[in-house]
Amino acid sequence: MLELAILGFLYDAPLHGYELRKRITALTGHVKPVAESTLYPAIKRLEKAELLERATRPGSVAAPRHELTLTEEGRRELRRRLAEPSRSDITDENRWFTVLAFLRHLEDPGAQATVLRRRLAFLEEPASFFYDGDRPLRAEEFDDPFRRGILTIARATSEAELAWLRETVASLDTGSR
Amino acid sequence: MLELAILGFLYDAPLHGYELRKRITALTGHVKPVAESTLYPAIKRLEKAELLERATRPGSVAAPRHELTLTEEGRRELRRRLAEPSRSDITDENRWFTVLAFLRHLEDPGAQATVLRRRLAFLEEPASFFYDGDRPLRAEEFDDPFRRGILTIARATSEAELAWLRETVASLDTGSR
DNA sequence: AGAGAATACATCGAAGTCGAGGTATTGCGG
DNA sequence: CCGCAATACCTCGACTTCGATGTATTCTCT
Numbered sequence: 081m082l083e084l085a086i087l088g089f090l091y092d093a094p095l096h097g098y099e100l101r102k103r104i105t106a107l108t109g110h111v112k113p114v115a116e117s118t119l120y121p122a123i124k125r126l127e128k129a130e131l132l133e134r135a136t137r138p139g140s141v142a143a144p145r146h147e148l149t150l151t152e153e154g155r156r157e158l159r160r161r162l163a164e165p166s167r168s169d170i171t172d173e174n175r176w177f178t179v180l181a182f183l184r185h186l187e188d189p190g191a192q193a194t195v196l197r198r199r200l201a202f203l204e205e206p207a208s209f210f211y212d213g214d215r216p217l218r219a220e221e222f223d224d225p226f227r228r229g230i231l232t233i234a235r236a237t238s239e240a241e242l243a244w245l246r247e248t249v250a251s252l253d254t255g256s257r
Numbered sequence: 258m259l260e261l262a263i264l265g266f267l268y269d270a271p272l273h274g275y276e277l278r279k280r281i282t283a284l285t286g287h288v289k290p291v292a293e294s295t296l297y298p299a300i301k302r303l304e305k306a307e308l309l310e311r312a313t314r315p316g317s318v319a320a321p322r323h324e325l326t327l328t329e330e331g332r333r334e335l336r337r338r339l340a341e342p343s344r345s346d347i348t349d350e351n352r353w354f355t356v357l358a359f360l361r362h363l364e365d366p367g368a369q370a371t372v373l374r375r376r377l378a379f380l381e382e383p384a385s386f387f388y389d390g391d392r393p394l395r396a397e398e399f400d401d402p403f404r405r406g407i408l409t410i411a412r413a414t415s416e417a418e419l420a421w422l423r424e425t426v427a428s429l430d431t432g433s434r
Numbered sequence: 435a436g437a438g439a440a441t442a443c444a445t446c447g448a449a450g451t452c453g454a455g456g457t458a459t460t461g462c463g464g
Numbered sequence: 465c466c467g468c469a470a471t472a473c474c475t476c477g478a479c480t481t482c483g484a485t486g487t488a489t490t491c492t493c494t
Contacts, residue, residue, distance in 0.1 A: 082480090098442050110384040111348050118481050120444060142441040142489045171288050173350060177411075181386070183403040192403075207287045209358070225425055226360040226369075233418045234354075240413030244406050251402070259450090275472050295451050297474065302450095319459045320472040 081175045082114065082122050087150065087158040088182030090132060096145035097123055107181060108174055123148065131157050162186045165195060170202050193252040200245045203238050258352045259291060259299050264327065264335040265359035267309060273322035274300055284358060285351055300325065308334050339363045342372060347379050370429040377422045380415050 085104050089095060095103070097120060104114050126132045131154035134146040150158070161169075162179060163186055169175045176199060186192050208216030209230055219231035262281050266272060272280070274297060281291050303309050308331035311323045327335070338346075339356060340363055346352045353376060363369050385393030386407055396408035 096442075106388050107386050110382070111350070112345065115482055116443080117445080117483075121480085141491080143443065143487090144489095145442065168289065173288070177386075177407055180403045180407050184401045205287070209284050209354075211283050224361045225428070226357045229421050229425060230354055230357050232421055233414070236417030237410070237414040240417075241410045244409055248402055248406060273472075292452055293473080294453075294475080298450085318461080318471055320457090321459095322472065 081108075081169075081172075081178050082118065083126060084158075084161055084169075084175075084178050084182070086119075086122060086126060086148075087131065087154060087161070088178070088185065090148055090150045091155060091158050091182065091185050094147050094149040096137075096147050098145070100148070108178065112174060126154070130154075158182070159186055162195065163191050165198070170198050189252045189255055193249050196245050196249050196252070200242070200249065203242055203245070209234070258285075258346075258349075258355050259295065260303060261335075261338055261346075261352075261355050261359070263296075263299060263303060264308065264331060264338070265355070265362065267325055267327045268332060268335055268359065268362050271324050271326040273314075273324050275322070277325070285355065289351060303331070307331075335359070336363060339372065340368050342375070347375050366429045366432055370426050373422050373426050373429070377419070377426065380419055380422070386411070 082104070085107060086100060089100055089103050100123075101114065101116065101119050104119070108114070123132070123134075127134060130151055132148050132150050134148050137145050137147050162183055165175075165179050169179050179195065183192055183195060186195070206216070208218075210217045210222075210227060219228045219235070222228045222231075259281070262284060263277060266277055266280050277300075278291065278293065278296050281296070285291070300309070300311075304311060307328055309325050309327050311325050314322050314324050339360055342352075342356050346356050356372065360369055360372060363372070383393070385395075387394045387399075387404060396405045396412070399405045399408075
């Protein structure tokens with residue numbers, strides 16, 4: 081997820097680590113903050129894998145910056161990760177939002193629709209949170225207001241997203257015809 | 258989150274690891290699966306911390322089971338973790354749902370309402386995903402349908418949850434008066 | 435002039451998590 | 465009776481992540 085976000089933000093324009101961190105914090109930080117000690121090693125991993133290059137520039141304000149630029153290989157890698165997201169990129173909301181944030185970099189509307197359809201399939205799978213044996217329990221069956229809340233919220237979320245997904249998939253399909 | 262789920266499920270009744278895994282998988286597994294190699298070490302940690310005890314029972318079907326029971330200290334620890342959730346228990350949806358799933362074990366409605374109010378405060382904080390400098394960008398301002406989707410979905414989710422939270426806090430307040 | 439915040443990067447050890455693999459038993463279909 | 469799925473537990477190494485801490489510079493406020 082972190083690596084995807086780094087590749088995604090750098091796809092548009094070269095940035096230095098500190099700026100990257102601010103953008104990532106805005107994107108997913110209020111839910112799950114990114115520590116600097118996680119970001120810098122991640123940048124190094126990507127550099128080692130030759131997905132990005134760094135150039136030292138005098139800092140505009142303070143210490144010198146390391147301007148990070150994606151290599152051609154790095155650009156291909158982002159498109160690959162967007163076109164073929166892992167299972168958890170689809171199921172985990174944080175990861176999924178990161179995929180969505182950069183999905184426009186996948187230029188083909190058909191490929192974009194394919195990714196949305198995978199999320200759609202996942203959301204359409206019947207899944208509950210609590211079971212009585214094999215039988216999924218519905219919100220109305222709980223005395224517990226908090227468990228009822230979980231199901232209520234999950235249902236509202238999933239309906240909003242399903243509506244958006246269906247609409248967007250349809251418009252990608254007609255747009256590309 | 259894992260430890261909270263273990264403590265939560267065992268609070269109701271003693272279970273063995275395999276059964277625990279199935280319940281945790283039902284609760285959060287479709288979003289983020291729990292590997293056995295994560296669960297068993299977690300059980301050992303809790304055992305070492307004397308929050309739970311194990312007793313070997315002949316397996317009903319196959320191998321012998323290790324029946325796990327919370328100690329008095331373990332029960333206190335669950336209540337403590339529910340009453341004083343960490344920042345990320347409040348902000349991270351997976352963790353938050355886990356807190357909600359067991360919040361009924363906090364017997365005092367006032368304490369329950371306090372926890373809900375912390376989530377309420379978090380959701381009421383103004384937070385966007387994308388910024389133009391310091392100015393948060395609204396859904397309508399994007400050409401990108403995917404980023405627009407992120408904001409649309411996040412808004413719907415947050416509104417559904419806010420409504421539920423306000424209603425539930427109110428009923429906890431009147432109920433305890 | 436000095437304190438403190440912001441910029442900008444980095445290392446280290448501790449901890450948690452995962453995937454792959456291993457052990458052993460029971461029950462069911464072919 | 466053989467293989468396979470399900471039950472039930474476990475270990476190992478690789479990797480990621482985090483919190484704490486360190487370095488150095490510049491700007492702002494007092």
